[in-house]
Amino acid sequence: MAAETEIPAGFKPIQRTSPFNTLVGPLYTKGEGAARTIGLRAAEKHCNSRGIVHGGLLATLADLALGYTIAFLSDPPKSAVTASLTIDYAGSAKVGDWLEVRTDVQKSGGRLTFANCYIHCGSNRIVRASAVFASAGERRSET
Secondary structure (H helix, E strand, C coil), X not given: CHHHCCCCCCCEECCCCCHXXXXXXXXXXXXXXXXXXXXXXXXXHHXXXXXXECHHHHHHHHHHHHHHHHHCCCCCCCCEEEEEEEEEECCCCECCXXXXXEEEEEEECCCEEEEEEEXXXXXXXXXXXXXXXXXXXXXXXXX
């Protein structure tokens, strides 16, 4: 059972969190910048009635990993929101599986950032996602 709860070497808890991320997680991170990897140990709360990790959780994990990686491409982290997310499922995961999300930033401009990510379960790629993030910028007053 230890393998089903152990966190792989080099991963540490994500420090930038929110009530939603806390609900989804715990989430872990390893690496810096575009080479950042996000990890999650699948728990029962992540599964559907068939006992496999829910596709909605995998989409959420892709969105969180893409956003987190994009935010930390700069210092201080930039604020960005998901403008588009496309996801393809190519496999599945179950309770106890370690999931890793690796992101590939295609282009980061002033307003938009384009990126892909892959969710791995062991040596298998189970998800491919593509996203566009828009810079959130400063909020304008409504006067």
